[in-house]
Amino acid sequence: MNANIHPMAIIHEGAQVHPSVTVGPYSIIGPNVSIGAGTRIGPHCVIEGYTTIGVDNHIFQFASLGAQPQDKKYAGEHTQLVIGDRNTIREFCTFNTGTSQDSGVTRVGNDNWIMAYVHVAHDCVVGDQTILANNATLAGHVHVGDWVILGGLTGVHQFVKIGAHAMAGFASRVSQDVPPFMLIEGNPLAVRGFNIEGLRRRGFTPERLKAVKQMHRLLYRQGLSLEAAQQAIAALVPEMPEARQDIALMQSFLDSSTRGIAR
Missing domain, CATH: 1.20.1180 (Udp N-acetylglucosamine O-acyltransferase; Domain 2)
Incomplete structure (x- = not known):
């Protein structure tokens, strides 16, 4: 048994887990999961589906990564979740795999700071260096550019695109595309300025x-x-x-x- 894997964790045969990966008690790693070097997984996490996770990520307790999409059209197709490197994924986050109606891949980039209870739905694409605050929710097919900041309790409608360097204030309702650099807030949504700071x-x-x-x-x-x-x-x-x-x-x-x- 790898000393980094708690004896109460379940690592299915077929999972590709680098020897340096740490897995806490009661976490479950599915057979089609690949996890890169230096990644830390807390207790009570479930990582399933066709999920690929890069290096040096920190996944906190109770995260659910790679579950099938919340889409009634999904019929068991081989779809994926791909997570890059050096991401922080806090408690109770839920990231789903993609669907055949899109590219079939939900993708999260590198160096993202993703706080508790964030939901990343099927076929979303999240860039690099983003901050998604507590309870930010991305519906299906949402694209989030590099360096975007989404305030807590922000909801993003399906198929919306948010341009690089944009920032959304607390509890914003985002139902249209947000151009790069803009500062948005509210329900109904309004552009308040640009993200100068x-x-x-x-x-x-x-x-x-x-x-x-x-x-x-x-x-x-x-x-x-x-x-x-x-x-x-x-x-x-x-x-x-x-x-x-x-x-x-x-x-x-x-x-x-x-x-x-x-x-």
Whole structure:
């Protein structure tokens, strides 16, 4: 018996668990699970389904990872949950596998801080460096970009996309796409500004902050149609070359939005 595996844990034959993985008492690891080096799993966790977990994650007690999707159309297809590296997953989190109606994979990236009772439903894609506070809930097919922060009790409607560096305040009801960098809050949802403090902490230069501020103005403060705002945002590139990638990020997001953006 591996000294890192508590004798009261159940590791099914076929599970691929690195010798350095720690598993607490009464946790159950299913036969189709793969867990990378240095990952710590607390007591009373259930990790099942076709689930792949990377290195150096910390999964706290009572988490349920890899259960079948909460979708009535699911008929036992081979779908997956893939979790990256260095994530913190707190108590009572529930992450489900994907469905055949989408890519078949629910995916969580790297270096995420995921607090208690967070639900990540089928076919969600969560990027890197996000913070999902207590009871944040992602319905099916939601995409969350890098560096996003979701306040506690925030609910995100199925198929919504939240752009990189956006931030949602406590108990927000998110039913439309949220462009990158924006600061949102409330029920009904409103865009309150842009995430200037978060961007400063991530090293955005004054010129990049100026570009984000101008994109916010064009989308939300000048009474422009969305089409006119998109044209004006595209025209910022020659004026603000240092922010070229930030502008391209906004353009790509707006072009790909299918639910319409929060305005």
